[in-house]
Amino acid sequence: MKSIARTPTLEDVAKVAGVSRATVSRVVNGQASVDAALKRKVLAAVDKIGYRPNSAARVLAGRRTGELALVLSGSDGSAEEVFGDPFFGRITGGVVKHLRTKGIHPTLFLADSEAARREAVDHVRRGAADGALLVSTHADDILPGLFVEAGLPAVLFARPALHAPISYVDLAHEVGASLAADRLVSRGCRRVVTIAGPTDVPAAQDRLTGFRQAMARHGQPHIPVAHGNFTQDSGETAMLDLLTKVPDLDAVFAANDLMAAGALRALRDAGRTVPDDVAVIGFDDSAPASTSVPRLTTIAQPLEKMAAEMSRLLVAQIEAPGQSPQCTIFDPHLVERASA
Amino acid sequence: MKSIARTPTLEDVAKVAGVSRATVSRVVNGQASVDAALKRKVLAAVDKIGYRPNSAARVLAGRRTGELALVLSGSDGSAEEVFGDPFFGRITGGVVKHLRTKGIHPTLFLADSEAARREAVDHVRRGAADGALLVSTHADDILPGLFVEAGLPAVLFARPALHAPISYVDLAHEVGASLAADRLVSRGCRRVVTIAGPTDVPAAQDRLTGFRQAMARHGQPHIPVAHGNFTQDSGETAMLDLLTKVPDLDAVFAANDLMAAGALRALRDAGRTVPDDVAVIGFDDSAPASTSVPRLTTIAQPLEKMAAEMSRLLVAQIEAPGQSPQCTIFDPHLVERASA
DNA sequence: ATGAAAGCGCTAACAC
DNA sequence: GTGTTAGCGCTTTCAT
Numbered sequence: 001m002k003s004i005a006r007t008p009t010l011e012d013v014a015k016v017a018g019v020s021r022a023t024v025s026r027v028v029n030g031q032a033s034v035d036a037a038l039k040r041k042v043l044a045a046v047d048k049i050g051y052r053p054n055s056a057a058r059v060l061a062g063r064r065t066g067e068l069a070l071v072l073s074g075s076d077g078s079a080e081e082v083f084g085d086p087f088f089g090r091i092t093g094g095v096v097k098h099l100r101t102k103g104i105h106p107t108l109f110l111a112d113s114e115a116a117r118r119e120a121v122d123h124v125r126r127g128a129a130d131g132a133l134l135v136s137t138h139a140d141d142i143l144p145g146l147f148v149e150a151g152l153p154a155v156l157f158a159r160p161a162l163h164a165p166i167s168y169v170d171l172a173h174e175v176g177a178s179l180a181a182d183r184l185v186s187r188g189c190r191r192v193v194t195i196a197g198p199t200d201v202p203a204a205q206d207r208l209t210g211f212r213q214a215m216a217r218h219g220q221p222h223i224p225v226a227h228g229n230f231t232q233d234s235g236e237t238a239m240l241d242l243l244t245k246v247p248d249l250d251a252v253f254a255a256n257d258l259m260a261a262g263a264l265r266a267l268r269d270a271g272r273t274v275p276d277d278v279a280v281i282g283f284d285d286s287a288p289a290s291t292s293v294p295r296l297t298t299i300a301q302p303l304e305k306m307a308a309e310m311s312r313l314l315v316a317q318i319e320a321p322g323q324s325p326q327c328t329i330f331d332p333h334l335v336e337r338a339s340a
Numbered sequence: 341m342k343s344i345a346r347t348p349t350l351e352d353v354a355k356v357a358g359v360s361r362a363t364v365s366r367v368v369n370g371q372a373s374v375d376a377a378l379k380r381k382v383l384a385a386v387d388k389i390g391y392r393p394n395s396a397a398r399v400l401a402g403r404r405t406g407e408l409a410l411v412l413s414g415s416d417g418s419a420e421e422v423f424g425d426p427f428f429g430r431i432t433g434g435v436v437k438h439l440r441t442k443g444i445h446p447t448l449f450l451a452d453s454e455a456a457r458r459e460a461v462d463h464v465r466r467g468a469a470d471g472a473l474l475v476s477t478h479a480d481d482i483l484p485g486l487f488v489e490a491g492l493p494a495v496l497f498a499r500p501a502l503h504a505p506i507s508y509v510d511l512a513h514e515v516g517a518s519l520a521a522d523r524l525v526s527r528g529c530r531r532v533v534t535i536a537g538p539t540d541v542p543a544a545q546d547r548l549t550g551f552r553q554a555m556a557r558h559g560q561p562h563i564p565v566a567h568g569n570f571t572q573d574s575g576e577t578a579m580l581d582l583l584t585k586v587p588d589l590d591a592v593f594a595a596n597d598l599m600a601a602g603a604l605r606a607l608r609d610a611g612r613t614v615p616d617d618v619a620v621i622g623f624d625d626s627a628p629a630s631t632s633v634p635r636l637t638t639i640a641q642p643l644e645k646m647a648a649e650m651s652r653l654l655v656a657q658i659e660a661p662g663q664s665p666q667c668t669i670f671d672p673h674l675v676e677r678a679s680a
Numbered sequence: 681a682t683g684a685a686a687g688c689g690c691t692a693a694c695a696c
Numbered sequence: 697g698t699g700t701t702a703g704c705g706c707t708t709t710c711a712t
Binding site for chain 1: 347393394395398399400405406407410422424428429430433436437440447448449450456459463465466468572601605627630631633
């Protein structure tokens with residue numbers, strides 16, 4: 001018996017089953033027009049020699065790769081920072097969960113430098129992936145432009161800074177911010193402050209603007225603000241700052257949960273009780289919101305659903321190219337816990 | 341001018357540069373034996389028409405894919421659970437960060453079912469990836485066996501339950517546990533309890549065993565234990581349980597930070613002060629450890645380094661097949677914060 | 681319904 | 697040093 005070490009090919013199956021390569025291909029790809037008896041024979045042969053279609057050959061012969069690039073472009077943060085952030089973790093989870101049902105798998109890219117961004121584009125250009133899921137938060141990110149320019153299938157996680165013909169999903173950030181404002185006002189808070197995100201993150205801007213406008217509608221047009229960078233430490237620092245500038249503050253809206261958690265810590269250290277002395281509302285409803293003491297009242301963002309929709313949009317675009325860009329905006333909602 | 345919509349191939353470059361495909365290939369792949377002048381011409385042509393080598397064709401012609409499967413096999417938890425866990429996030433970050441320097445990218449697999457596990461194996465079998473990084477915590481996981489059996493390159497994150505010829509990285513869990521024991525004893529704690537992880541997770545067993553042995557050496561052979569499943573809620577429940585069974589406890593060692601955070605909450609609700617009434621030590625040194633109140637004293641696990649080493653091992657195995665399996669064990673260390 | 685054969689784009693062995 | 701050529705394993709017309 002002359003056994004082959006080489007991994008089995010279509011040809012091998014054909015030989016064992018006594019049919020042509022074409023027939024085996026048809027069976028393997030589930031085409032209807034194959035005689036039942038032959039089909040059984042082929043399947044048996046496949047099983048016997050443990051045949052698996054070679055991906056590269058398939059792709060080369062004109063099929064899709066079944067892979068998508070998932071590009072995380074969080075500022076120029078290190079890998080640790082990006083993957084430590086529940087924001088990216090939840091999105092990744094949503095993407096994986098949706099894609100797996102379609103037999104598609106995401107390849108991870110950390111695009112934290114110009115070179116890394118180009119590499120992600122190249123990956124798709126070379127046909128190593130059928131398209132890209134772009135999760136970039138910064139306004140000046142060139143990534144979306146690169147993909148549009150190259151005519152490569154891509155979908156964004158958030159509205160692009162410069163208007164571009166590209167699909168995206170996003171959250172109604174202003175709505176979320178106004179939900180927070182309403183809540184604080186209805187609690188009777190009268191000296192309200194806010195901890196905003198970086199000025200170059202559109203979502204952070206939207207939350208700030210939305211919050212201010214909502215508070216203005218409630219008769220509080222001047223909302224003191226301190227900026228953080230979405231980390232717990234920056235939230236703590238911002239709170240400290242606010243505490244000295246506005247000693248009699250009685251409420252704070254933070255642009256994400258991590259900063260809200262930092263604020264909680266600063267408030268405790270300052271001897272203020274939450275929510276009695278100061279009410280606190282976060283944003284995202286991610287893990288830290290239920291770990292903190294007290295647990296955070298927060299504006300929930302359906303990240304997993306948004307990630308799934310983003311994936312769906314991309315797959316649709318790949319399957320039917322040439323359609324015009326689509327976008328889906330999700331609504332946030334208030335999650336009541338102990339802090340406000 | 342007859343411009344082509346088709347993406348440019350080696351052939352196109354050759355035509356523009358007026359050389360043969362082979363020469364272009366040599367230049368593109370950085371082979372030395374090419375005349376400098378020709379090389380320049382080729383490079384110019386590449387640049388001009390925006391040529392990018394097609395991955396599939398390359399792979400088919402015998403090269404590696406430059407992709408690795410990163411298989412997360414956390415119990416049968418949902419995607420949300422896995423990606424919400426900082427444990428997987430940190431490992432993913434470490435893998436990405438190490439691999440990117442080599443131009444390799446990980447493709448994500450969530451192997452939470454038998455079918456999903458087979459799919460991950462198939463992915464590598466088909467040549468869609470050169471090998472697999474297996475992060476599975478459960479003892480009864482069949483994944484390692486599947487890869488070994490198929491003779492596919494793979495490296496594990498933790499020691500396999502059944503001994504198998506496969507490389508892996510791991511932590512000296514017992515050492516970590518004894519570090520915790522030493523700390524608690526040196527604080528003068530005399531009624532020490534522990535919150536252990538699931539019994540089917542070898543790492544959890546090692547921590548429990550190591551802790552008990554170390555405490556026995558310190559003259560405390562009987563350590564009450566409650567089991568959790570590594571979530572915050574389970575830690576809170578376990579702590580409650582322990583509190584009723586051992587009302588006079590003065591220290592608790594939890595097998596991970598999340599459970600320690602849950603314990604902290606239960607202790608606060610029970611009116612105990614940490615660390616004065618009860619000292620608490622966690623394990624991992626992940627995000628929740630510095631978010632909790634008070635901040636957790638914990639046993640740090642260098643997950644990112646371990647992930648990088650795991651990647652290194654796999655790449656080495658792919659580049660030089662047939663070597664015998666290697667394993668690297670890392671040492672944990674104590675991180676002193678406020679809880680003990 | 682099935683088979684024969686022509687590529688898909690690239691690499692590498694082999695000639696020159 | 698450079699060009700020629702034979703595959704790599706598969707899909708897909710095109711005949712039959």
